[in-house]
Amino acid sequence: MAGVITVAAQRPLLACLLVPALALAAELAARPRLRGRPVAVTDESGLRVAEASEAAIGRGVRVGQVLAEAIGWCPPLVVLESRPARTRRAADQLVEAAAAVSPLVEEAAPGEVYADLRGLEGLYPHEDAIAQALLDAAPEALGVRLGLAGSRFTARAAASVASPGAWLRVGDAEAREWLAPLPTALLPLDEASREWLGLLGLATLGDLAALPRHAVEAQLGADGGRAWLAACGEDATPVTPMVHGERVVERAQTEPPLTALEAVLHTFGQLLGRALARPSVHGRLVRAVRLTAVTEDEQVWERQRVLTEPTGDRDRLWTALRPSIEAAEFDGPIAELSLELGGLTAERGRQGRLLRERGGRRREQLDEMARHLQLRYGQAALRNVVALAPLSRIPERRYALADYEP
Structure with a gap:
């Protein structure tokens, strides 16, 4: 190398x-x-x-x-x-x-x-x-x-x-000098912004970096400002680490490939039973289930079911999953099936303790619900007020809304 x-x-x-x-x-x-x-x-x-x-x-x-x-x-x-x-x-x-x-x-x-x-x-x-x-x-x-x-x-x-x-x-x-001869096509801009650069004859990153930042932002907005910084070698966008929540995956290779819906339903049912039988899942509740089927020619069918209420009951889970499988249109014989349980809760019981314990217990439940909503919608669904400068004479600087992180 x-x-x-x-x-x-x-x-x-x-x-x-x-x-x-x-x-x-x-x-x-x-x-x-x-x-x-x-x-x-x-x-x-x-x-x-x-x-x-x-x-x-x-x-x-x-x-x-x-x-x-x-x-x-x-x-x-x-x-x-x-x-x-x-x-x-x-x-x-x-x-x-x-x-x-x-x-x-x-x-x-x-x-x-x-x-x-x-x-x-x-x-x-x-x-x-x-x-x-x-x-x-x-x-x-x-x-x-x-x-x-x-x-x-x-x-x-x-x-x-x-x-x-x-x-x-x-x-x-040396980043700015090195980037200068590269084409502006490398910039993360939409098609309209690229057309604007082309109309102005801005073919390279050096051409864009030579303009004043405010002039670029006036035409392309905040995206233009970020593109200008990138062309100057000053892109401040950080790496956003992937969040790997706890998950349980069961797979089945099918030989010969499955063609009958009943066979697919039966295999998915077996995978669900095997996943729930795992020691790490015993007594816990499941928020989401992902179903995946790979055909003989490696086409993929995939569905994710986020439950309205987490459950660890097999019958309730199967009732939620079965309609998605029955409505599926596979592109060919199924060679591989997989089932993934996600959003596993730390809770091992039902709500019985809610009336006996308060304070910290209610905070735990709030955190559980926040995680559930984040899993369902793909982003933070709750926000809380954060004090920035409570004594500032400018009201807008005193407090801010921030994503609630459980």
Whole structure:
């Protein structure tokens, strides 16, 4: 594995593990004989190009192109269907690779993972050691690119420039100069903002950084201000660590693949019974259940059921889950089923103690409900008032609303 060090001024704080075309990379990892050939992966409709290899792009194939047109430009094009299950496994492997080195990991998108490297000096005293550890933990067949920098955007830009299986480090002092010749297409902006940059002839990050920040914000708003900071190498966006709550997963490989609904229902019922029989689940309540079915050609069906009221009763859980399974439309014979219990509560009984214990007990129940709502809606649903400067003469500075974190 090759390493490229551009600056030795300051140890980077963030790493970006990047696989630009993850679905294609996952397919090529499973079919190495196709490497170097013009290959395209279709979108869900099977009518357009979702991802294309460098050989295909060199012969006129473009992402979003109608498949018939792509084949017209490149007759030897190898067309592959997207396999969501295979792509998801590759994305999980990338997250696991980063988590093997740092406890602070964020998956920004499938194939784009960030890791906060602060505090790892004792384990990895040199940059080449930590870079090598990250690359060694990732599957070599995916061609992972690694970028190291002091800011999130610069790390991602470095990863996009690095060769597959290699790493590139950009120091803070030289970040702005290094970013200047790169295209503005790297910026996290919507299509309208990109069009505005194109109309003004702002093709590179250096062109954007040369403008006053207030002028960019006047046209593009807060997103424009963040893009300007990113172009200057001053992106302050932190890594938001993934929260891994306690979960219980049961899986079943089916041979031969299941085609009858009754067989699918029976297998899911068995998985539910096995999950509830786990010692770690005994006597506890379940807030959410995720059902997953993978077809023979690796298409994925998935449903999550968040319960109105947590329960540990098998019959009540099955009553909530069965309609989703019966209404499912699978894309083919089922080769694998999995059931995941999530949002497990620490409570081992019902509400009987509520009238006998107050104070701390009510706070525990509030925390339980806050966690339940956060799981259901994907974000904090409760807020509390936080004192900032109670004696300030300006009322707006005295207190603020903050997300309630149980």
